């Protein structure tokens with residue numbers, strides 16, 4: 001055999017091999033991705049196509065559905081059917097559920113071939129659980145066996161497709177429209193208030209950032225008006241909480257605490273969680289907490305709800321109006337301070353989110369302030385003056401003499417060295433004379 005003959009054989013083998021691969025690649029099943037709108041039709045038809053260069057008479061495969069879908073059945077018969085244009089007159093299909101999937105067997109009792117070489121060969125109808133979270137889910141065909149009319153087995157690769165469950169962004173109650181009802185149910189959810197009817201968190205997360213907050217309230221209002229919210233905020237927006245300072249022994253003192261907002265952006269919605277320490281008690285005003293909204297448009301609403309030792313405060317407008325202005329208290333709350341003993345405790349605003357009127361989300365760091373119950377140095381009898389009476393009591397203490405009224409040793413220890421002695425006595429005199 002010369003080189004030319006050998007080369008001819010190799011070329012022949014190569015072509016034969018390529019044709020063989022081609023033949024295998026040309027006998028496949030396929031499925032297109034399918035989508036379902038949560039507020040629309042929940043039953044969808046999934047077509048399965050076959051591309052076949054060989055004459056195929058029988059098909060076997062297992063359909064696996066995602067957990068959010070079930071196979072529709074009519075009185076115990078699965079809703080799976082053959083394509084009329086491709087089946088031979090006596091092709092029949094049967095399906096059974098087995099091990100979490102559905103086995104489909106299609107054959108012809110006389111071994112007839114499917115018509116044509118491409119296109120849909122069978123269909124199945126699934127029912128999508130629209131309570132599920134919107135997203136992508138997978139469907140598959142596995143264990144696929146095709147038989148040629150001469151009984152040759154073809155084993156195509158598994159087939160995967162995506163079932164996409166979509167929701168209308170902002171349609172929190174899933175009625176197919178975005179309007180004030182969605183704003184209201186989301187506001188109640190965010191405010192931790194009770195509500196009736198459906199609530200879909202994935203749709204309420206209108207700006208799709210994975211959390212439901214004040215920015216979503218504005219986003220829903222804007223989308224109800226056909227306006228797409230903006231994303232990034234650029235301004236400087238600062239919130240501050242004032243300290244509370246009281247003197248010991250004054251009984252229960254009511255303090256009005258302002259929460260200040262300095263904002264360069266036009267702010268429409270605000271949320272925060274207020275944590276107050278044990279030394280203070282939130283005051284109530286009728287049935288509500290004594291928290292007042294200070295800056296607002298005509299339709300701004302504030303809700304305050306105690307949940308898990310935090311007061312959830314949500315301020316928003318159903319028209320996405322601005323709270324107005326650029327500085328000053330946004331809200332105030334009244335607390336009673338128990339002044340029976342000295343302490344320093346912290347209060348905090350956490351989970352603070354602002355939204356501009358165009359839906360830009362601004363997340364602020366936690367804001368801390370102190371509640372301090374203090375005494376006056378040298379005021380050994382706690383009458384809020386430092387004078388000769390304090391001098392006498394401190395002198396008695398040093399000499400070990402009995403006292404006529406309560407002696408406050410922490411106030412008498414003016415230099416704070418843990419000991420009451422003549423140095424403290426001198427300092428009391430100096431304070432009473434205005435020298436310290």
Ligand SMILES: [Ca+2]
Pocket residue numbers: 170171172173174175176177178179181182
């Ligand atoms: Ca709706």
Ligand SMILES: [Ca+2]
Pocket residue numbers: 204205206207208209210211212213215216
């Ligand atoms: Ca969001």
Ligand SMILES: [Ca+2]
Pocket residue numbers: 378379380381382383384385386387389390
């Ligand atoms: Ca005093």
Ligand SMILES: [Ca+2]
Pocket residue numbers: 412413414415416417418419420421423424
């Ligand atoms: Ca001392």
